[in-house]
Amino acid sequence: xxxxxxxxxxxxxxxxxxxxxxxxxxxxxxxxxxxxxxxxxxxxxxxxxxxxxxxxxxxxxxxxxxxxxxxxxxxxxxxxxxxxxxxxxxxxxxxxxxxxxxxxxx
Numbered sequence: 001x002x003x004x005x006x007x008x009x010x011x012x013x014x015x016x017x018x019x020x021x022x023x024x025x026x027x028x029x030x031x032x033x034x035x036x037x038x039x040x041x042x043x044x045x046x047x048x049x050x051x052x053x054x055x056x057x058x059x060x061x062x063x064x065x066x067x068x069x070x071x072x073x074x075x076x077x078x079x080x081x082x083x084x085x086x087x088x089x090x091x092x093x094x095x096x097x098x099x100x101x102x103x104x105x106x
Contacts, residue, residue: 010087013080020073027066035059 035055045051 008080008083010080010084013083014077017073017076017078017080020076021070024066024070024073027069028063031059031062031066034062
């Protein structure tokens, strides 16, 4: 690799984005059931209401984090695709320049 070259492996970035999205879906499913049965366990406790509020706040916070993780995955895939599209575009421009007005090439 020469000085100033940027080597972005778009295929790997896309895979990482897809993996993040898959993990976010998995986590979302787990979070959706994380409080199942907790009301029954807390029944009769003086602190049951406050514990329930804390648990729901935690669940909401975790859902937001998972949403951010999914968005990062989407953004990674989009950025990788943009990089690929730009590469294709620039290669097309360079091919056009290479054959124009005797500027070089074959």
